[in-house]
Amino acid sequence: AQSVTQLGSHVSVSEGALVLLRCNYSSSVPPYLFWYVQYPNQGLQLLLKYTSAATLVKGINGFEAEFKKSETSFHLTKPSAHMSDAAEYFCAVSDPAAGNKLTFGGGTRVLVKP
Amino acid sequence: EAGVAQSPRYKIIEKRQSVAFWCNPISGHATLYWYQQILGQGPKLLIQFQNNGVVDDSQLPKDRFSAERLKGVDSTLKIQPAKLEDSAVYLCASSPGQGGYNEQFFGPGTRLTVL
Numbered sequence: 001a002q003s004v005t006q007l008g009s010h011v012s013v014s015e016g017a018l019v020l021l022r023c024n025y026s027s028s029v030p031p032y033l034f035w036y037v038q039y040p041n042q043g044l045q046l047l048l049k050y051t052s053a054a055t056l057v058k059g060i061n062g063f064e065a066e067f068k069k070s071e072t073s074f075h076l077t078k079p080s081a082h083m084s085d086a087a088e089y090f091c092a093v094s095d096p097a098a099g100n101k102l103t104f105g106g107g108t109r110v111l112v113k114p
Numbered sequence: 115e116a117g118v119a120q121s122p123r124y125k126i127i128e129k130r131q132s133v134a135f136w137c138n139p140i141s142g143h144a145t146l147y148w149y150q151q152i153l154g155q156g157p158k159l160l161i162q163f164q165n166n167g168v169v170d171d172s173q174l175p176k177d178r179f180s181a182e183r184l185k186g187v188d189s190t191l192k193i194q195p196a197k198l199e200d201s202a203v204y205l206c207a208s209s210p211g212q213g214g215y216n217e218q219f220f221g222p223g224t225r226l227t228v229l
Contacts (some may be wrong), residue, residue, distance in 0.1 A: 034217075041222070043207075090157070100212060101159055101170060105156050106155055107154075107156050
């Protein structure tokens, strides 16, 4: 079965510092990969997705992620954190070999310190 | 474009009671999903509809959970009877199609507390 691992359930960064959120997946075939953000009391919003085009994917709000097949990773980065980036971030994988079901990681909560 | 609508936003019930949640997807979206998100975890798919047919309900506890999507538009998710471990946020999402590359658009969720 497909699985997604997000390293670190909580990350604290200073405003202006680099944000790095790690995501590793298990899949025997190249999957589709997503990063979603969830603000308090809201649903999930898509940040970016990888669908087998460019390995470096740019998303909204200055975020980007790089697909590395050899490492089965899809880490999310943002060069300079803003207070508004405080939220929970979920990595998800859609495996064509498993009916395209979306499997989510456990999430990483980001705290931004002034 | 209106987003995915869900109601109610919050619900508190006692164990063994029943509860129902409603979802209205984005207009024209053929695929509808219900997820359960337990506090501190990522969403887990409960059921997926394509139009008004069930595509995947392998993780739906069918002894107590049921869902329907009449006329391929709105959907309801029901729990009867509720257990303490059903306390969670229930998220509805929709997408234009079943393809894995499709973005899923999420509603705000219904937070269920079972006492």
